[in-house]
Amino acid sequence: MKKILIPFDFSALSVSALRFALDLAEAAQGEVTALHVVNMTPAYLESLDPNGYPIGSASILSELGRQATLDFARVRGELKTQLEPGFRVEQGLLHQIVIKTVHETQADLIVMGTNGSSGITELMLGSNTEKVVRMAPIPVISIHKGQKINQIRNIIFPTTIDLDQHRFIWQIRALQIFFKAQLHLLYVKTPDCKETDKALTAKLEQLAAYYDLKDFTVHVTHAASEEKGVLRFASRIPGSMVAMATHGYTGLTHLMLGSIAENVINHTHEPVWTCRLSEHI
Incomplete structure (x- = not known):
């Protein structure tokens, strides 16, 4: 910064x-x-x-x-x-x-x-x-209007169970250190996911250990879509910033697939930190 x-x-x-x-x-x-x-x-x-x-x-x-x-x-x-x-x-x-x-x-x-x-x-x-x-x-x-950096005490990190995102998570860790915030690893379980909450929670904890994350919590939430799960979770965590990757879709691909990060930006009241996944994996 x-x-x-x-x-x-x-x-x-x-x-x-x-x-x-x-x-x-x-x-x-x-x-x-x-x-x-x-x-x-x-x-x-x-x-x-x-x-x-x-x-x-x-x-x-x-x-x-x-x-x-x-x-x-x-x-x-x-x-x-x-x-x-x-x-x-x-x-x-x-x-x-x-x-x-x-x-x-x-x-x-x-x-x-x-x-x-x-x-x-x-x-x-x-x-x-x-x-x-x-x-x-x-x-x-x-x-959004009126937000201040001293209000940010929590970083919400919606994530997949992926052990090949080193550069991206390095940035998440730097963000957490800068704001002296607690990190919340969030997995949004949609209806097509067949794994149990217990298994997903264990994988999130393994991911945190793999990347040597500190001062974190893990959460599995159920929602009809990833976007709705992130928005609902963020609304319950005061003083939060959402940190997400975006795939950078453009043109027809964007219209067909969209971007969860962009949708969250459009509908949340929290500040959102994003970076293009293609640049940081």
């Missing part, structure tokens, strides 16, 4: 995410860069006063960037923090620009605010947070 990137659109939610990111960076002796992305769609260009700025992306971006920089200076002055966040303005689609900026700044964590989504919007488009979570090459923390 030495270099944190936060997409920033001046909403109350993004200000909350910025405060969260600054608190993280102060605790980790790191730095924060706020990224404001301008998406100049044709509809936006048509709405401009024809007697105003010349219709040219460079001149419009320059003016929007100047105004955004002034607005961010005001926000920064209201934060009352010792750490000075950096600020960038870019043009394009948010999730694409975020990935580009990750590589340019060598960021190791993204913090994003999310309102979640539901219904047809979730199915067809998804939130910007979903897209970043699905594509980001580094971990992402998705938060």
Whole structure:
């Protein structure tokens, strides 16, 4: 958590995410860069006063960037923090620009605010947070308004019984140490699972021993789906953060298979830490 990137659109939610990111960076002796992305769609260009700025992306971006920089200076002055966040303005689609900026700044964590989504919007488009979570090459923390790092006392880790996820669990352990939190290993038993709760509990304990986990509990919960099991369990654990892998599905594959992590982000009230499994197994 030495270099944190936060997409920033001046909403109350993004200000909350910025405060969260600054608190993280102060605790980790790191730095924060706020990224404001301008998406100049044709509809936006048509709405401009024809007697105003010349219709040219460079001149419009320059003016929007100047105004955004002034607005961010005001926000920064209201934060009352010792750490000075950096600020960038870019043009394009948010999730694409975020990935580009990750590589340019060598960021190791993204913090994003999310309102979640539901219904047809979730199915067809998804939130910007979903897209970043699905594509980001580094971990992402998705938060809701008003959440603070000192409230996080528990890390909920929904997991399969897999002894070949060393790099991913190394990150889970680092997360637990950073927050000084208790780790809760959770297996969601769906109707198609035939193993007994006792056998699953024993396997979770073996997994914890194999990876040398400390200060942990193990839980087997029954639910119609993995998502519902995680959401129900998280709702019962105050001061929690959910830590999950995402497979990074895109396009038709995503529509057909979805991602449990993305669904949890959309429907939980807890902060969610995710990273792409393909990058961390």
